[in-house]
Amino acid sequence: MMNKKGLLIVVSAPSGCGKDTVISKVLEKLGNEASLSISMTTRAMRPGEAEGVNYYYVSVDQFKKHIENGDMLEYASYGSNFYGTPIKPVKDMLEQGKTVFLIIEVEGGGNVKKIFPEAKKIFIVPPSMEELENRLRGRGTDSEEAIVKRMEIAKTELERAIEYDYVVENDVLDEAVSDVMSIIRAGQLEIKYMQNKIREVMTNA
């Protein structure tokens, strides 16, 4: 039976749903109890970045070796660069009892439970497709064509929400944050994480 082990929280959402904002607020609330998983990349370190803070920086050969060795929880390539999540640091943080957040693409979400069956997978949805489109337009960073493309991808991703454990609507930010906090707290109260507590109560006679 597992005890005092941290929770792994996997978060995915269509682009524009505000998943990064929600999770950064949750991380703020949890302080030292929680950590965001750090990705590994083959792209060069940029000014102001640091090893193990923004990314773990490795060569393409090293990255491929990690894939071969089964060290990666998930990975993807963009252009000539690889990006992915190494298993080891996630495992270490969980052993320390931390809540670990893994923000990943819907594509990569499927594999996590093979390695961490206890992971809680949260899918964040917008209040409506109309609102999502408004938000994407509001950012002012995408061309009309890019927005149409993003909306198509969002639809495909929403159809895969069924692969997740929980759905959180990000309409009012504070409510979405509170919902994620409830999922984490409920996870911590699951009997498998409370074995020590029961033992503690019973021996403290």
Place this chain on the structure above:
Amino acid sequence: MMNKKGLLIVVSAPSGCGKDTVISKVLEKLGNEASLSISMTTRAMRPGEAEGVNYYYVSVDQFKKHIENGDMLEYASYGSNFYGTPIKPVKDMLEQGKTVFLIIEVEGGGNVKKIFPEAKKIFIVPPSMEELENRLRGRGTDSEEAIVKRMEIAKTELERAIEYDYVVENDVLDEAVSDVMSIIRAGQLEIKYMQNKIREVMTNA
């Protein structure tokens, strides 16, 4: 796939852990969204009580008929009277989308999931056995012998916490209430209850 259906929350705890106080606070917070399950009894209605408020009042023959017909979720007899939970009103409240609380003895908890596999079973524990004993003594209602007996039963019951989904410690009342609220909220966000939401988001284009 289930949708908009309410959650069934089963709560058990050793005597003196404050489960009734915790649940009445939670019911206060949830207002119309939630209901406490009403038991059925063969004992006579007392002054000030009302049918369907305190209990459903039936004859011993009627009660036995309900047992035979498989209408009861759980039941027990004390002296010459029967007490139990009829399935039908619980089912009806769940269909209305309500969160239904069922406060039952550790003994009766085992059967609920056979009829309501989605039920969330919460076990409330005291901070320590010492504190439990202090609380029982503080009530001033039990003889020394009765307290020793209650403590023995409490130990046996704590050993059965493993049959529950969640463990909530009732040390600080407000924290216990907040923990139960988190379990309920997380339950409502489970993908099987969010199917309609996803559909709503996708069609509202």
